[in-house]
Amino acid sequence: MSDLRERALELDAADELASVRAEFVLDDVVYLDGNSLGALPVNVPGAVEDVVRRQWGELRIRSWTESGWWTAPERIGDRIAPLLGAAAGQVVVGDSTSVNVFKALVGAVRLAPEGRDEILVDAATFPTDGYIAESAARMTGCTVRAVDPGAVPGALGPRTAAVLLNQVDYRTGRLHDLPALTAAVRAAGAVSVWDLCHSAGALEVGLDEHGVDLAVGCTYKFLNGGPGSPAYLYVRAEHQDRFDSPLPGWNSHAEPFGMRSAYEPADGAVRGRVGTPDILSMLALDAALDVWSRPDVSVAAVRAKSLALTDFFLECVGSYVPEGRVGVVTPAAHAERGSQVALRCADAGEVMGRLIAAGVVGDFRAPDVLRFGFTPLYLGFAEVERAARVLAGELS
Amino acid sequence: MSDLRERALELDAADELASVRAEFVLDDVVYLDGNSLGALPVNVPGAVEDVVRRQWGELRIRSWTESGWWTAPERIGDRIAPLLGAAAGQVVVGDSTSVNVFKALVGAVRLAPEGRDEILVDAATFPTDGYIAESAARMTGCTVRAVDPGAVPGALGPRTAAVLLNQVDYRTGRLHDLPALTAAVRAAGAVSVWDLCHSAGALEVGLDEHGVDLAVGCTYKFLNGGPGSPAYLYVRAEHQDRFDSPLPGWNSHAEPFGMRSAYEPADGAVRGRVGTPDILSMLALDAALDVWSRPDVSVAAVRAKSLALTDFFLECVGSYVPEGRVGVVTPAAHAERGSQVALRCADAGEVMGRLIAAGVVGDFRAPDVLRFGFTPLYLGFAEVERAARVLAGELS
Numbered sequence: 001m002s003d004l005r006e007r008a009l010e011l012d013a014a015d016e017l018a019s020v021r022a023e024f025v026l027d028d029v030v031y032l033d034g035n036s037l038g039a040l041p042v043n044v045p046g047a048v049e050d051v052v053r054r055q056w057g058e059l060r061i062r063s064w065t066e067s068g069w070w071t072a073p074e075r076i077g078d079r080i081a082p083l084l085g086a087a088a089g090q091v092v093v094g095d096s097t098s099v100n101v102f103k104a105l106v107g108a109v110r111l112a113p114e115g116r117d118e119i120l121v122d123a124a125t126f127p128t129d130g131y132i133a134e135s136a137a138r139m140t141g142c143t144v145r146a147v148d149p150g151a152v153p154g155a156l157g158p159r160t161a162a163v164l165l166n167q168v169d170y171r172t173g174r175l176h177d178l179p180a181l182t183a184a185v186r187a188a189g190a191v192s193v194w195d196l197c198h199s200a201g202a203l204e205v206g207l208d209e210h211g212v213d214l215a216v217g218c219t220y221k222f223l224n225g226g227p228g229s230p231a232y233l234y235v236r237a238e239h240q241d242r243f244d245s246p247l248p249g250w251n252s253h254a255e256p257f258g259m260r261s262a263y264e265p266a267d268g269a270v271r272g273r274v275g276t277p278d279i280l281s282m283l284a285l286d287a288a289l290d291v292w293s294r295p296d297v298s299v300a301a302v303r304a305k306s307l308a309l310t311d312f313f314l315e316c317v318g319s320y321v322p323e324g325r326v327g328v329v330t331p332a333a334h335a336e337r338g339s340q341v342a343l344r345c346a347d348a349g350e351v352m353g354r355l356i357a358a359g360v361v362g363d364f365r366a367p368d369v370l371r372f373g374f375t376p377l378y379l380g381f382a383e384v385e386r387a388a389r390v391l392a393g394e395l396s
Numbered sequence: 397m398s399d400l401r402e403r404a405l406e407l408d409a410a411d412e413l414a415s416v417r418a419e420f421v422l423d424d425v426v427y428l429d430g431n432s433l434g435a436l437p438v439n440v441p442g443a444v445e446d447v448v449r450r451q452w453g454e455l456r457i458r459s460w461t462e463s464g465w466w467t468a469p470e471r472i473g474d475r476i477a478p479l480l481g482a483a484a485g486q487v488v489v490g491d492s493t494s495v496n497v498f499k500a501l502v503g504a505v506r507l508a509p510e511g512r513d514e515i516l517v518d519a520a521t522f523p524t525d526g527y528i529a530e531s532a533a534r535m536t537g538c539t540v541r542a543v544d545p546g547a548v549p550g551a552l553g554p555r556t557a558a559v560l561l562n563q564v565d566y567r568t569g570r571l572h573d574l575p576a577l578t579a580a581v582r583a584a585g586a587v588s589v590w591d592l593c594h595s596a597g598a599l600e601v602g603l604d605e606h607g608v609d610l611a612v613g614c615t616y617k618f619l620n621g622g623p624g625s626p627a628y629l630y631v632r633a634e635h636q637d638r639f640d641s642p643l644p645g646w647n648s649h650a651e652p653f654g655m656r657s658a659y660e661p662a663d664g665a666v667r668g669r670v671g672t673p674d675i676l677s678m679l680a681l682d683a684a685l686d687v688w689s690r691p692d693v694s695v696a697a698v699r700a701k702s703l704a705l706t707d708f709f710l711e712c713v714g715s716y717v718p719e720g721r722v723g724v725v726t727p728a729a730h731a732e733r734g735s736q737v738a739l740r741c742a743d744a745g746e747v748m749g750r751l752i753a754a755g756v757v758g759d760f761r762a763p764d765v766l767r768f769g770f771t772p773l774y775l776g777f778a779e780v781e782r783a784a785r786v787l788a789g790e791l792s
Binding site for chain 1: 492494522527535622642643644674676762
């Protein structure tokens with residue numbers, strides 16, 4: 001047995017999160033795509049069956065109150081909040097990430113001091129954030145300027161209304177400095193909006209501590225909520241009274257069943273709601289969040305294992321893959337690394353196809369990136385070593 | 397046995413849709429709230445279980461292509477289209493009704509001739525449409541004017557950009573004249589947006605035939621898609637090239653996996669998509685639509701039975717309930733009646749509470765309306781007679 005294989009077994013034996021793997025449905029595939037769609041938690045099928053057969057099928061309309069459907073968006077928001085470093089009452093679940101980016105950015109511009117008309121957007125952002133930012137800008141009389149996150153402090157100025165950044169870059173896996181960037185945005189009198197899609201559930205976020213104004217994120221990656229499970233919106237408590245949503249649907253009304261023709265926004269996180277929530281997807285997510293209630297599961301423990309997994313993967317790749325065959329895109333420094341490793345090679349699309357056929361599932365991001373996500377809740381070190389070994393075989 | 401009970405049994409025996417009831421999970425409750433949340437179709441639990449256990453649990457990320465998740469919004473849109481009188485390629489499923497009202501209204505203003513700055517909105521609309529219309533107006537430099545649907549022709553003018561109307565009023569059950577009103581809007585050079593929440597799946601809509609420009613609707617009422625199942629957006633084929641969505645998420649991009657920083661909208665109905673679709677809720681809806689593939693089920697047959705059910709209910713109420721105890725809000729004329737009956741009485745909230753306790757489920761709409769929905773796919777005449785009889789008991 002090679003040294004790295006032995007090391008992997010030792011690391012697995014010492015892994016305090018190893019038993020959490022049993023909470024997920026897995027097989028022989030090495031699943032390194034949990035940063036795109038998390039694996040199925042074992043308790044979700046039963047929970048969904050109860051929602052469908054009993055709550056919908058038997059109680060029908062009564063479930064809006066008796067099964068807690070009506071308040072699910074804010075109740076589940078409060079379950080996600082601790083994973084983001086947020087106190088209760090600031091997170092609400094519902095709609096897609098794109099729709100929440102729109103709410104957050106328009107809301108941010110409306111929170112910004114009068115007369116400011118520029119939105120700064122992470123130049124390497126996942127595309128939807130940029131598209132939605134353009135629309136939000138167009139509809140609020142602003143313009144969008146794309147900037148590298150590292151260049152944000154220098155780009156801030158008296159015209160800056162809002163700044164939209166990703167905590168972890170979806171393509172490179174680079175972790176940006178949320179505390180410092182948020183502080184810079186605040187110091188410039190602008191409003192920060194963070195996209196947490198690739199960080200929440202994988203590492204510390206610290207929304208409250210670091211003074212983040214608004215944030216959004218999806219729940220189907222590291223939170224394992226299932227395909228297209230609803231996204232969430234964080235509105236800092238101090239801003240909630242002034243948060244002015246561009247999508248003031250009836251679910252955000254102070255008295256939704258008053259059926260009033262005049263809109264009066266609800267207080268608190270509920271103000272971020274829009275229309276009727278998608279209950280099946282939302283309650284699958286609710287069940288998926290149960291794993292975070294285990295005493296051995298914490299964001300700190302997950303982050304520590306995430307770094308150990310990506311360190312070990314990079315070490316295995318360095319050892320197995322012929323030098324120069326791939327470039328490592330993800331930063332080596334822990335402070336700059338999310339929970340994914342991106343490798344660059346010209347034939348990345350074909351390589352990923354062969355890799356998937358060989359039972360190692362990552363994904364390809366055009367034009368030349370092999371992307372591997374590391375989900376500490378269910379991934380082991382022996383799998384990581386195997387992934388690197390299979391990858392090396394496909395690359396040679 | 398009373399005459400009406402005998403009549404009910406005869407009507408049930410002659411009902412050509414009677415056997416469709418077996419496609420739904422029902423019990424002894426008389427469920428007259430299918431216009432709020434449709435009953436569970438018997439095939440849905442198995443379909444959802446397959447989505448969760450096999451498509452998500454086993455195939456995981458592969459299901460975006462192999463299980464057809466990626467194209468589900470337009471594929472399911474094409475299944476709904478015939479129920480709306482629309483040819484394929486014009487309906488896309490996703491997001492809530494409120495979010496789709498925003499897309500449609502902003503899109504409508506952008507389709508309207510330059511310089512028009514007024515949006516007319518049904519004065520009795522379901523509140524969310526009015527709230528969202530205010531936001532769409534504010535963000536496009538328009539103003540909103542509330543008008544009674546019957547007064548729309550007289551209110552149209554050279555400033556009218558768009559007109560948002562409900563085909564069936566959610567409170568009164570009144571059916572508005574979609575063909576005539578659409579023609580008037582078109583003749584005035586404005587853009588029509590119809591909300592079909594309370595009509596689709598219960599009666600003929602005829603979007604293509606009558607020249608409707610844009611339409612939205614939910615799928616959890618007469619389409620039985622389940623709690624919070626995704627809504628849909630219809631964009632008339634001739635407008636699709638110029639449809640300019642205020643929510644241009646990556647799912648509406650011409651090449652979504654190109655990960656381009658510049659937005660380029662897709663052609664066709666796909667342009668109405670936004671972010672990642674909520675697959676669990678969407679595929680529950682997909683299964684729920686199967687009933688419309690039965691050879692005996694058609695919108696025409698459903699409409700004929702709907703009118704027979706509401707006629708019979710009104711007859712039973714007239715016979716059983718003491719004169720003057722309730723007022724009938726829903727129009728008597730078939731051409732003006734949707735698939736619901738609304739009765740007015742001062743103590744409607746308490747009456748509905750007692751009625752539900754007695755096994756007849758309708759709903760209460762503030763301040764004084766008892767609302768009863770009639771879903772022809774699973775409701776029988778004996779149930780209707782029983783509902784009226786129990787209601788009379790609770791009212792005396």
